[in-house]
Amino acid sequence: MTASNYAGFQVQPSRKGVCVNENKSGAFDLNPDNQGGYPLAGAPNLTGHSLAVERWLARRMLRSLGDPPINIQLWSGEVVEGAAAPHIARIVLTDRAALWKLASDPEYQFGELYSQGRLQVYGDLVALLELSYRGSSSDGTFREHLTSWRYRPHAASLRRAKTNIHHHYDIGNDFYRLWLDDAMVYTCAYFPTETTTLEAAQQAKLEHTCRKLRLRENENVVEAGCGWGSLALYMAQHHGVKVRAFNISHEQIVYARERAKALDLESRVEFVEDDYRNIAGKYDAFVSVGMLEHVGPGNYEALGAVIDRCLGPDGRGLIHSIGRNRPIRMNAWIAERIFPGGYTPALSEMTRIFEPYAFSILDVENLRLHYARTLRHWLERFERSADQIRQMFDDRFVRMWRLYLAGSLAAFSTGWMQLFQVTFNRTMCNDVPLTREHLYCAR
């Protein structure tokens, strides 16, 4: 077998089949300049014995994914090959128990074992995850049924919601600053062109959102789930509105208030450390970008009631959320380790926010490929800061977050996940532009 090139990775002959090497600390390189492949040096030296049943199990796992161009190297050094070649990635299992755990609950254990370094990936992690998404029937059958009893979405209480949000968002602004854009926008960006930078794309997303809301000077806007405050501040600064922005992440609210002060926008933007369910008052517009994923489908009607309560007769709104092609529970590992209480709805489920209150859905835009791009940027920046992040936390944290970012990228690029921006208004309000041209041509 000679060296061959596949998807940007130069693969070299190894003892059995081909081997693409994980670089040090399990990191992989997404830099498109690095097309030369990885040197063979650094491949793990594994010893031990595997049973025939274990090799059969590994083969069976590959088959269940549609025999993708991946191979699995066991702790014994033996390599089980997928049918397709040339291979673009190798999974290394460092011990016997790792194989059995993976076989018993692949969806959850892949993440657990990867985080622990007992499952290593040599080659292109994103491509491997994309292959696994493509191999499973779209939106899941095999994975779907395996562990579906475990991760039923629920309606989070106020206290539970606070704990869930704390888990993800309060781990340190310094960490997020390492790989987000300058404005700290931790939601899908909007790339008007192929060459738009992440920084510009996040600003474009803020502007795109404001145009959809048709904001007018001095209007009152309420934002549910405001992150580090970028949208609230942008709306006030560039569209002259007054904003009350809610968030239950303490670290984010503190940061957002500092920014408001620095920008001298304290009189126009109020950051409230409270749950969306406690929103009071009347507003011209409601906006929520990237919060619905934490609301849980059991609370969608309650969210609709909040919007119904707070919007005036000409009220309009926008909800931006990760979505699915059809109702399906969250990935088990993500729901446990990354987003406890998280749930990404199908459009049919999102309508439960609007239909009980007869809001008119005016516009739905699916931006999933923009999220894939956004995640590629985040992952590249994350990798550039991996050593620093390892020092801030530990290796397990780096591997866990790498897998989360790479897996999300793969989910959006393969159509496993969607990103819906839904614009709506009061049904009797006819103050709607004739066309959506104002979103584009005036830019």
Add this chain to the structure above:
Amino acid sequence: MTASNYAGFQVQPSRKGVCVNENKSGAFDLNPDNQGGYPLAGAPNLTGHSLAVERWLARRMLRSLGDPPINIQLWSGEVVEGAAAPHIARIVLTDRAALWKLASDPEYQFGELYSQGRLQVYGDLVALLELSYRGSSSDGTFREHLTSWRYRPHAASLRRAKTNIHHHYDIGNDFYRLWLDDAMVYTCAYFPTETTTLEAAQQAKLEHTCRKLRLRENENVVEAGCGWGSLALYMAQHHGVKVRAFNISHEQIVYARERAKALDLESRVEFVEDDYRNIAGKYDAFVSVGMLEHVGPGNYEALGAVIDRCLGPDGRGLIHSIGRNRPIRMNAWIAERIFPGGYTPALSEMTRIFEPYAFSILDVENLRLHYARTLRHWLERFERSADQIRQMFDDRFVRMWRLYLAGSLAAFSTGWMQLFQVTFNRTMCNDVPLTREHLYCAR
């Protein structure tokens, strides 16, 4: 009381309260040039007696609509006033039984009695219907429950579907030619500007639809429910695709085939007189404009299966349909007299076409105000040809169709009905433009 002006109608004092007069034959004038109001001459001369309970009943009906600026004149000549004034329309009931029928089943009997001329409207029929939509709680409570047992949507069989379609579409192309645009497009137009004519707006709709489908030369397109063939012919003529267009209306198919021949497009556009469920073959794009209203929610999954069967891996599609803010049955009279078997779905119901097959919904555009505009044009043209239509059919037919067109206009202008254009594709297909700018700026 002196003469006053309201909504373009000059109202004159009458024996009791104000009276706005229906012009001859029950027609009303939508021409915006006619701002002078109607002369008092021509007011009906009614005689007879009404009971106190009957006057109470009439008052109660007005109250249930939120006391709009309408009054009701009984067969006795007595006028029951709504609380608001000045009045913009008067309902005249010509006999006692008409009142009792109307009170017992207002939703259905309004249409029946109006068609029979036993309920006449003096003044602005559209404004009266708009008031009644606004007066009922949005998307119906009072009307909703009164007769809901009667009009459950059902999944039409092939034979039933044929009968339903025959009822509406096979009543004569000459009739439709009197009030549709030149290209005979009997679905919501698209008005890029305030001054776009109906003819131009229908062409703009065809182009808007094609752009959403991203048609490429020599691609194969299947159309389900093609009307008189305008979209199929437009796609072939302006986008160079090959089209198979299905329809079960015999009159429409005959007409469409003649047009294809006249345009020398017979080799590129095939009109098939068959049900959408019998679509066979593989296509690059699926399109259906204004057919879903006849499919019935029980058949949505079957429609999805047809699309799934006939679309290739890069397949994409568009469904254009009247919709609702939430699931609600059709207006009883419309379902009986105008569109038997018809049902206009909420977006949550439309998702049943896509979700079982994991299609990605890419774009939803609500064009309801475009439909209100379209209907205003149709109604104006219809009124201009009312005498001719009366000769072709009879007075009952004219009154029935006037009410249908005016009621539809009111339903769209008050947000009672929506118009959803839903664009979708195979979930794994990433051949999607980054933004929707191509729909607008290149025009």
